[in-house]
Amino acid sequence: MHAEVIAIGSELLTPFKQDTNSLFLAERLNLIGIHIAFKVLVGDDRSHLTQVARAAFERSDIIIFMGGLGPTEDDLTRECVADALGLEIHPHPEIIAELYKWFAARRAPMPKNNERQADVIEGAEVIRNPLGTAPAQWLATECNGLPRYVMLLPGPPRELKPLFETEFMPRLRRVLPPAAVARRVLKIAMLGESVADSIAAPIYSQRTDVQTTILASGGEVQLHLLATAATQEEAQHRVDSLADDLDDAFGVNVFSTEGEPLEQIVGYHLGMRGLTISVAESCTGGLVSERLTNVAGSSQWFLGGAVTYSNDLKTKMAMVPAKMIAQHGAVSEQVAQALAAGIRQACGTSIGLGVTGIAGPGGGTEDKPVGLVYFAIADERGSEVLERRFPQHDREWIRRIASQQALDLVRRRILS
């Protein structure tokens, strides 16, 4: 049994617009034991859309149409789906009345073509959309004697997501065989994908009862675990026991076992211990502060930061001695340490974090190439410095991975 997702709209075939609804749908459907076998994106074209619908009814059990439910001539989903199934569409008088009421409440005359939105496929259940005018539809039908569950959903994510969750998930659960699915996400900082895989693979490859997906980017490896079983307890037990084994194998490298972002975990550790932090950053240009302050409530533990781009400001804002910069260079272990200690003192925080490096594309030398970054932490216990030579990818990538390393260094320091 599998699902097919069909996104309708000519804008989805341009360079500018991406379907993201289907990622949400995949996540929700997986939770009830259903996987997506086909995704199709098609324009507002009667013959193309009918063709696509026909093929879907032939091959898939659950068929989800998104978009094309509006009032214009381009909104063809209702008609084409009915056509492909050999069913009629009928105007639904109650919905028409509601549409007129909706416009009246806004003191606007309703253009006649809005009535199209009240067209309902023979046998379909109409589902009101509280966030838009186009209602959704649910249809349990047959194709070649096989059961087919068909959904017509509005395209905008803010309408589709709540509707799918509150109206369609319960209906699917009712008609599908019960599925118990459990899930966990482990996140690991600053290990390469191949290293992570060499640690994880011997563990998860012995566990065919859990589906494992490894994703890596920007200094973060994510292990997604999914188990299906006869009972919810059994499914949960399967992912939990594998998560525990992986957590043991990766040790302190694991920063999250419930999927939270690194900055939130750092904030959690700071807040729990009543610690505060300040940041003096150069090559990351504000990104470390930006990530920390993106956590709601961060003003409890983040006091301030300095983006000390020029040498002069390293001295003025973080009290780095000008002589030290002249002697060792702005990108050096010494300056990183001075930034951390200086910003800690200037801001009066428990922890000071310093970052200085070369993000490129210019500014590299043989000795100090693009990708070289120094990280330092100062706290009541003293200080710690780390040198990293990142691969010479683009500026944005180096800044991103450096911010990840900086946050992970803080996390490890607090835990050590």
Next chain:
Amino acid sequence: MHAEVIAIGSELLTPFKQDTNSLFLAERLNLIGIHIAFKVLVGDDRSHLTQVARAAFERSDIIIFMGGLGPTEDDLTRECVADALGLEIHPHPEIIAELYKWFAARRAPMPKNNERQADVIEGAEVIRNPLGTAPAQWLATECNGLPRYVMLLPGPPRELKPLFETEFMPRLRRVLPPAAVARRVLKIAMLGESVADSIAAPIYSQRTDVQTTILASGGEVQLHLLATAATQEEAQHRVDSLADDLDDAFGVNVFSTEGEPLEQIVGYHLGMRGLTISVAESCTGGLVSERLTNVAGSSQWFLGGAVTYSNDLKTKMAMVPAKMIAQHGAVSEQVAQALAAGIRQACGTSIGLGVTGIAGPGGGTEDKPVGLVYFAIADERGSEVLERRFPQHDREWIRRIASQQALDLVRRRILS
């Protein structure tokens, strides 16, 4: 004449992975007058893939397969495409030899299944992939007597993009009727989509010779113009003349007519005039500095920034009088102005920028709700302050739009 793009890989049907290649392909194909009519995503499944390929050959002129060209049992694209077309596949001895050489150069034995990568569809041209082991294939064939151009490309974007550009675009240009296409992108800051549309629509709706797409997000409206004509000059003239009309209508609101991001434009204006800038930001938490320093070469005009999250640090780092904060509150016109003037003085820059506001979700009051942000600029001419009350979307959205407003304020100040 239209194209169909087929992305192959079971990971594309999970919640974790998005196809982005097709956006790139849409952009390139539009440039030679071709639009995409269907996109299909399908897993590594022989029957599903063959079915999808068969439908594509029936209905589309240009069919692009992406992925499934590796050496494993799961890599089925070659076989399924050949099957769907009723063609044979044959091992290509030269490619086999090259694969053995590739492994030998890395002093690794070649697993036998790698030979699969040398399977070539009858009549197809093999195209070497300098960034991977799986070669691509180009096939000009027929289906029901109609010409079909078929491409097999590797899935990873860093392999697909250069290969498509250097090998497949020239082949397509050779077989397709010549198309002259020109394109422009205008970017507009801090106008709502509906306002922008009400200005732009009367102008572009009279110009059916140019295809116009309006996109809006995060305080930026983009007008994408695309024209097809008999000659390149004519196509260019069409987009240029419409771009000029729109540029006149929007005036100073247009910050870019070639698609550059706002931070790059701000840097350009600063650099041109030999000006420098420093930033003291509170609610944006480093995002303004981060965006400015993401421009390569920004150290020429960006000297430094302070993320003055706590009141105490507003005083220490940007010399905002503590009494002023007590009297007017940290989120006030007065403090924004003091931040701008203070950071300008502390950093010795031509321009000082101050931002203070409430990003939420907590911290709002009736008087000063979430979304209230003050922006101030100090320069040799004096100072300027702006109050904005943004809609109460989420924290990230408010921070993003506030950073956009801050940068746009700098741009307008420089131009005024």
